[in-house]
Amino acid sequence: MHKLEQDIRQKDHFDTFFRENYPALLNYAYRFLNDRSTAEDVLQECFINLWNIRNEIDRNGSLKAYTYKMVRNRALNYIRDNQKETPTESFSDDKVDSLNQENENETGTLKKMHLLKNWIKTLPVRQREAFELSRFEGLDHDEISEVMKISPRTVNNHIVEALNTLRLKFTDYQTNN
Amino acid sequence: MKTNKSNIKAENRNHSYNELTDNKDEFEKLLDDFPKISQNDLSISNSDIEKALAKVHRQTYKESTERESNTARIFSYFAAAAIILLGFGIGYYNFGIKTITAPFGEIAHVTLNDGSVLEMNSGSSINYRPFFGVFHRNIQMEGEIFFNIYPSDTPFTITTSFSKVKVLGTSFNIRSWSTEPENGTLLTVVSGSVEFSALDTSQSIILEAGNTQKWNPFNEIFENLNYSISDRYTAWRSNILTFNNQSLRSIINQLERTYNIEIEVSDKIPSHTQLSLLYMEEVPIDVVLNDISTVKGLNFTRTSTGYRITPK
Known part of the structure; x- marks a missing residue:
């Protein structure tokens, strides 16, 4: 469980950790903030902080979960402090792409991918976050529970619920087409 | 009303449960493939x-030291080289592709496992597969690197985004930023001879010491750049800043890497503007920016993280 790479006290390990996790974390922050440069700023602060406190971090815990939690907290704080400037504040607020003619040209798997992407966007906020952290960011249930400050059991419920909803939509789509 | 709703929901569930058994594999597969195929938002x-x-x-x-003085800067080269060598030492025992990157603001000196010595300009990187120096000597590179290849029967090959260079034991300089395709790959041979070939076509040439050639991926030709001072292309090794009819964009990119600062260029300035610059010794960045601004009739101002260049 505890890996050498998790020890970021050495500069090159820190850099490796940064390079491996930056893209996913930037997308994660972006989903809260809906603005790339704000997301980049939040991430920069997080990593600077991570470096400054590198000697105090509990090395038996998950560094990834710790970092996601920090990004999440700072993104939410930013929204709280800048509410007027940022009217969009919830995780799933980005627009669901409409299925226009362009998309009708898509066939088979690609079209289903597109639909799936939209279905995920319509999931309840917390469900969607738990689901995406689990499926796409590769965090385990304990890590997600730490990031989202909910019990592992609730994490599991969210993910099961999300999977059911998506499966339902998928089978509906298969039957009607 | 409430009971009605839940009835419908239950019905729906039952209905789909039957389909579920048929579609389960496809749905699972779709979910598994989703992160691979679907693009992220950014x-x-x-x-x-x-x-x-x-x-x-x-x-x-910032917190630790101010690296203003020359000695501090030289020390940081050694520190960088030491860190990189340490990373290399650890990396060698691991499997998978290894990457070595020279940090912005620093020139890294790296000795590879086969005895070849590399000087990597700021922001440049190389990567190679496991067993480098044992079964093969193939690397991929990005940026600007001076190579001193240790002589061996195993050919040393370097692949850039545009071209391939193959040698046995010589020294030469390669400049090839994938972000600047207009500059293609620039190869300057200092000693021995080098096989220089294009990546996508079968064209290739043999380049002898004292020559510089550029592979232009747009026109798909090799261009001869034999200036009387071909050591200009390797001048960066002694912290000499030189640009020869380069676009403003590629000059700014280089300055950002060398000085480890951010330079914002206004959209209103045509990015294809070309100019030449030569500084025989290390100069502060604002001197360089001032000269560029004077020659091109521009303005530059300080920002919190670097500089901004705007039209006058």
Whole structure:
């Protein structure tokens, strides 16, 4: 469980950790903030902080979960402090792409991918976050529970619920087409 | 009303449960493939990551030392080289592709496992597969690197985004930034001879010592750049700043890497503007920016993280 790479006290390990996790974390922050440069700023602060406190971090815990939690907290704080400037504040607020003619040209798997992407966007906020952290960011249930400050059991419920909803939509789509 | 609703929901569930058994595999497969196929909301390139990392480095270095003096800067080269060598030592025992990157603001000196010595200009990187120096000597590179290849029967090959260079034991300089395709790959041979070939076509040439050639991926031709001072292309090794009819964009890119700062260029300035610059010794960045601004009739101002260049 505890890996050498998790020890970021050495500069090159820190850099490796940064390079491996930056893209996913930037997308994660972006989903809260809906603005790339704000997301980049939040991430920069997080990593600077991570470096400054590198000697105090509990090395038996998950560094990834710790970092996601920090990004999440700072993104939410930013929204709280800048509410007027940022009217969009919830995780799933980005627009669901409409299925226009362009998309009708898509066939088979690609079209289903597109639909799936939209279905995920319509999931309840917390469900969607738990689901995406689990499926796409590769965090385990304990890590997600730490990031989202909910019990592992609730994490599991969210993910099961999300999977059911998506499966339902998928089978509906298969039957009607 | 409430009971009605839940009835419908239950019915729906039952209805889909039957289909479920048929579609389960496809749905699962779709979910598994989703992260691979579906694009993220933001596209993030390697150079975006390196820039962001350089920014973090800049902020985290501040606390420890100010690296203004020359001696401090020289020391940081050794520190960087030591860190990189350490990383290499660990990396060798691991499997998978290894990457070595020279940080912004520093020139890294790296000795590879086969005895070849590399001088990597700021922001440049190489990567190679396991067993380098044992079964093969193939690397991929990005940026600007001076190579001193240890003589051996195993050919040393270097692949850039545009071209391939193959040698047995010589020294030469390669400049090839994938972000600047207009500059293609620039090869300057200092000793011995080198096989220089294009990546996508079968064209190739043999380049002898004292020559510089550029592979232009747009016109798909090799261009001869034999200036009387071909050592200009390797001048960066002694911290000499030289640009020969380069576009403003590629000059700014280089300055950002060398000085580890951010330079914002206004959209209103045509990016294809070309100019030449030569500084025989290390100069502060504002001197360089002032000269560029004077020659091209521009203005430059300080920002919190670097500089901004605007039209007058």
